[in-house]
Amino acid sequence: MIVTGKSLSRRTVLKGLGTTIALPFLDAMTPAFAHAAASTGPIRLAWFYVPNGIDMRHWTPAADGTLGTLPAILSPLEPIKDEILVLSNLTTHWGRPLQDGAGDHGRALGSYMTGAQVFKTAGADLKLGISADQIAAEAIGRQTRLPSLEVGLEEARQAGNCDSGYSCAYAYNLAWKTETQPLPPISDPRALFERLFGSDANEPAAARARRIAMRQSILDEVLGTTNRLKSALGGTDRRKLDEYLTSLREIEEQVDRAAAEGTVIEPGIDKPFGVPIEFPDYFRLMTDMMVLAFKADVTRISTMIVGREGSVRAYPEIGVNDGHHPLTHHQGNMDMLAKVRQINELHARLFAEFLIKMKNTPEGDSNLLDQSMIVYGSGLSDGNVHTHDQLPTVLAGRGGGFVAPGRHIIYQRETPVTNLFLTMLHRVGVRPEHVGDSTGRLPGISLS
């Protein structure tokens, strides 16, 4: 590292014709003699939502305190269990029917991050609340190129009746900017790639089409500025930059391959054009881009809808050819329960892979996972009878030294899951009075 009095701005980008590529965190971005304060660097917040509840018998650790051997569904997280907290007994009260009758799936996802009552409508008169990520984005989103990033693994429908009179907008959107404005997740890999690393707003459409058709990389567009920057960097930073750009190119190639494969779309499956045929590949591709986005500080806030509430996705990759949602209404059928568990385990395995990539991504003296707080959970616990309390919840990462992971904490029942989100927002310096129905910060996350 070259120690100088000046530092490179964290917002430095590589610019080319119609293309802007953010940079990863480089030593040159650290002010001279500021390494001791590395743990106070930016904290990333992310939420992963899994649909249709979880088979809680194979999720909940037997005892509170230090995590021992993890139950079957969480077992893929075993290699990284020292980096997670399992939080039990949290609730989304507004997911319950109350006086609004059927429609638990629509309410479950809608109320999860807003902590608000989902106005029952299948029309355009949507009304919900502001989601936790968007409260954060409003306060600190200006510090990065994208205030927040919304990703999903199913094409997001924004209209129509998806669940007993609830609009599809509620079942497909986790992030709500206002009470009436959902932020649809990006489910198309190319669209996500270009939102993150290309400047689709500035690149002329014809030029973009030509570049894609000629299989040119967006890196080619910024070659000149890349070389100029490299000449000003020290050896360590040059290696980091090369690694980063190589990762970016690899993902770009995956996106290109997916686009070619994606021309074959199985009927009856919600899948946007250009999506990898196998779900695990799709998950990995999209989360690889999230890792890179966090690494390059393109955004510090992200949501990921692994499946929309009521998802009927089948998972032939693991031998489950039935739809997920119908399987969760198993009524005790052991064969169906076994398949639900397989799906739950697959999701957890892919999430674990994501966490390991975050942990293996250095940042300053630390790594991305240490600098993050990532929620993995659902607004339903028992999908068979639609329970909205005792939710499955994992908090991964150390939040820059704030979280003391490796434990199972059991809260009093009815504790709103939004208390967790409020706690996360406070950690990043955002201090709203409440997040939806939160009653206060969640104790016990840190040991201090």
Added chain:
Amino acid sequence: MSQEPRAFPAPAGVVYNTTMARADAALALGALYVSASRREARVGGICVSNAGLDAAIFCDIVARFYTGQSRTPSSNAVLPIGFAAASPPTSAPMVETVVAKKREDGAPRYVRSIHRIADTGQPEALLRNAVTFSAETVVILSAPATALARSVELAGTIGQYKQRVKRVMIVDAGGASQDAAALSALVAALPVPVIFCGHEIGDALSLPLSRVENGFTWASANPVLDACRASGESTIALNDVAALYYAIHPASGFFTVSDSGPTRRLVVESAKTEECAAALVALATSKPSAAPARGG
């Protein structure tokens, strides 16, 4: 907004915040479940404040006993019992006695699903959530006002009270004024009528324990009766039971509400005191109605 049509109005919900430290409180809890079994009321929520865990376990025992739920129910079916511990957490001897009772084989005499604090509900969230269920709810505070006041301070709760809560009844005998600041803040914040039930209610409606015992002929072992006996109270002042009765049957003719002065107070019709006491004890010692058969 599309709503499923309702065939008949739901009965009024009752949210009961209690210390569960007096025989009267145990009787009121039993009376609430009896009323619910008759579909005259709905159990909106039960929250124990300023007590030890045994008080919450006792409430859970009574709930299971009166609703016939011998197994741990699905969490969707029954809300947990809210619990705000006293410091230090101590329960009344009457609930400790019932919780500790054993059968001949050494198993607990009464089924319960609360074994640790994590099995109880967070008090502020539970009290807030409890008023979101029904179009009409009555809240009875017979405990220090701390938890209820906090719940009312939560964002959106006042709006729920305006929409759904018909009245809040505050029972002096429950020690609401032990946290005077919380009580003042609560009364100032509530956007609905507040009715105080003073000690004079219990003075007028006091009955010997034997009269209560006589009502419990329908079960050889009953946690409410056991609690009354273990309370050491030879005369039971029916403060909470009176508040509950008025909450469910405001037009019974047994009570009036004074509307003079800064606070409204529940008043027993002096000419009907004995009749009222008989009605209260009959309700509190009744056997719950059996659930109607399917399709019936």
